[in-house]
Amino acid sequence: MEERKVGSFVFQIDLSQPLYEQILDQIRSSVARGEIGLGEKIPSVRELAISLKVNPNTVMRAYQELERDGLTEKRRGQGTFITTSKDSIASFKSELAERYCLEFVDKMKSLGYTEKDMIHWITHAKGVNK
Amino acid sequence: MEERKVGSFVFQIDLSQPLYEQILDQIRSSVARGEIGLGEKIPSVRELAISLKVNPNTVMRAYQELERDGLTEKRRGQGTFITTSKDSIASFKSELAERYCLEFVDKMKSLGYTEKDMIHWITHAKGVNK
Amino acid sequence: MEERKVGSFVFQIDLSQPLYEQILDQIRSSVARGEIGLGEKIPSVRELAISLKVNPNTVMRAYQELERDGLTEKRRGQGTFITTSKDSIASFKSELAERYCLEFVDKMKSLGYTEKDMIHWITHAKGVNK
Amino acid sequence: MEERKVGSFVFQIDLSQPLYEQILDQIRSSVARGEIGLGEKIPSVRELAISLKVNPNTVMRAYQELERDGLTEKRRGQGTFITTSKDSIASFKSELAERYCLEFVDKMKSLGYTEKDMIHWITHAKGVNK
DNA sequence: GTGGTCTAGACCACG
DNA sequence: GTGGTCTAGACCACA
Numbered sequence: 205m206e207e208r209k210v211g212s213f214v215f216q217i218d219l220s221q222p223l224y225e226q227i228l229d230q231i232r233s234s235v236a237r238g239e240i241g242l243g244e245k246i247p248s249v250r251e252l253a254i255s256l257k258v259n260p261n262t263v264m265r266a267y268q269e270l271e272r273d274g275l276t277e278k279r280r281g282q283g284t285f286i287t288t289s290k291d292s293i294a295s296f297k298s299e300l301a302e303r304y305c306l307e308f309v310d311k312m313k314s315l316g317y318t319e320k321d322m323i324h325w326i327t328h329a330k331g332v333n334k
Numbered sequence: 335m336e337e338r339k340v341g342s343f344v345f346q347i348d349l350s351q352p353l354y355e356q357i358l359d360q361i362r363s364s365v366a367r368g369e370i371g372l373g374e375k376i377p378s379v380r381e382l383a384i385s386l387k388v389n390p391n392t393v394m395r396a397y398q399e400l401e402r403d404g405l406t407e408k409r410r411g412q413g414t415f416i417t418t419s420k421d422s423i424a425s426f427k428s429e430l431a432e433r434y435c436l437e438f439v440d441k442m443k444s445l446g447y448t449e450k451d452m453i454h455w456i457t458h459a460k461g462v463n464k
Numbered sequence: 465m466e467e468r469k470v471g472s473f474v475f476q477i478d479l480s481q482p483l484y485e486q487i488l489d490q491i492r493s494s495v496a497r498g499e500i501g502l503g504e505k506i507p508s509v510r511e512l513a514i515s516l517k518v519n520p521n522t523v524m525r526a527y528q529e530l531e532r533d534g535l536t537e538k539r540r541g542q543g544t545f546i547t548t549s550k551d552s553i554a555s556f557k558s559e560l561a562e563r564y565c566l567e568f569v570d571k572m573k574s575l576g577y578t579e580k581d582m583i584h585w586i587t588h589a590k591g592v593n594k
Numbered sequence: 595m596e597e598r599k600v601g602s603f604v605f606q607i608d609l610s611q612p613l614y615e616q617i618l619d620q621i622r623s624s625v626a627r628g629e630i631g632l633g634e635k636i637p638s639v640r641e642l643a644i645s646l647k648v649n650p651n652t653v654m655r656a657y658q659e660l661e662r663d664g665l666t667e668k669r670r671g672q673g674t675f676i677t678t679s680k681d682s683i684a685s686f687k688s689e690l691a692e693r694y695c696l697e698f699v700d701k702m703k704s705l706g707y708t709e710k711d712m713i714h715w716i717t718h719a720k721g722v723n724k
Numbered sequence: 725g726t727g728g729t730c731t732a733g734a735c736c737a738c739g
Numbered sequence: 740g741t742g743g744t745c746t747a748g749a750c751c752a753c754a
Binding site for chain 4: 743
């Protein structure tokens with residue numbers, strides 16, 4: 205598990221999972237938590253690739269996904285910027301949360317747990333948040 | 335999405351995920367929910383393979399994983415049976431639940447949500463449970 | 465793990481290993497430890513098969529192996545008997561012991577352990593002898 | 595019995611046992627004996643398969659087992675590497691040694707030998723170590 | 725290039 | 740009939 209700072213981001217890269225997903229998730233999280241301001245510039249593909257010692261294609265793929273999510277915008281010749289629309293961010297965030305919840309609820313129900321059980325488990329889980 | 339009955343099981347197979355994982359998960363769930371009794375026989379590798387129109391090796395892989403989980407036992411020349419140990423099942427079930435919870439809590443925290451938020455989301459999620 | 469008495473033998477049968485090997489090993493052990501006398505009659509294939517709820521072929525295979533080991537003799541129309549030769553038993557026993565030792569020593573050496581290490585491990589192993 | 599060098603490994607493959615087990619055991623041993631360094635790359639699935647004239651799936655199966663043992667880690671698109679954790683190796687090694695000892699002690703006791711006998715046998719066994 | 729999944733079909737050990 | 744091992748060769752995801 206490597207930790208590396210690039211611009212406003214701190215990346216933790218773990219080679220046992222898809223790299224592009226990790227980059228994607230970590231930028232998404234930063235934006236969702238408001239750690240990076242609206243309209244702010246994010247590192248160029250090349251820059252980030254070099255900093256993370258990763259293939260530029262890998263970073264590119266993460267950036268494409270971010271743009272499809274509506275979280276970033278490319279400006280020709282200037283680079284990639286966080287969207288200036290608060291709404292885009294908020295709606296993306298709740299969409300993601302909903303997806304996570306549905307996944308979780310389905311899995312737990314498939315094991316035979318009720319909503320009460322889930323709430324109990326959650327309040328007693330020791331989150332290893334990064 | 336195909337649905338197909340085999341013995342006590344109803345399988346839903348979907349080509350967007352590894353087949354062996356789906357088979358694995360669906361048997362795990364049946365066992366966890368107690369839908370199939372302790373010591374009960376499950377379909378033979380070949381039988382299930384034919385019913386699901388899947389290669390026997392694919393089923394075999396799922397069955398090997400089930401055994402490694404302690405949920406089943408093979409009996410030479412007789413087939414594969416659910417373990418007779420309630421404890422094995424219970425401990426497997428709570429282990430899995432804990433893993434799911436940690437994953438979920440981590441993801442939600444990384445989006446900036448609190449435990450209260452999570453509980454709210456869960457009680458309002460419309461689970462698509464099968 | 466089932467336990468079942470047949471004549472002078474107590475069998476413990478475990479369905480996750482080859483049945484014929486277990487029968488073979490348990491008869492071998494009884495003979496090696498002198499729990500059954502020279503020249504004594506052992507149960508017929510049919511009788512043992514019924515007692516152990518096992519296919520006669522399975523018992524047959526174990527009995528053939530015993531005869532090849534020189535531990536038993538068939539007498540036409542009378543059944544199968546432990547050899548009357550002390551030497552046969554003694555030489556079989558030490559042959560088996562030697563095979564076990566070589567296997568063990570090789571495995572431990574392949575892990576990088578010395579003979580001293582092995583002796584230490586053995587004197588500290590809590591044998592789960594049946 | 596064929597002998598074949600691949601990278602830092604010398605493999606002896608013999609058709610009387612499952613091929614994947616032999617590959618597995620020989621890599622385990624190399625790691626346990628420290629013949630291959632922490633974090634070192636091992637041959638790719640394809641490379642080893644070609645060198646040993648074996649199907650890639652057979653090598654893959656051995657590699658999956660190694661990973662489950664905690665002895666190796668996969669890095670996407672880069673290959674398979676020995677773990678960098680000394681502890682993983684040490685604990686795996688002693689776990690394996692213990693299993694071997696218990697097996698051996700049980701077998702010898704079932705023949706009626708005492709611990710003293712075993713020690714005598716071991717110190718006089720002519721190990722065929724490779 | 726790496727590993728991961730899947731298929732089709734062969735042969736073996738065990739019961 | 741059961742499960743277990745192996746091969747040959749396809750296609751995919753990731754870097």
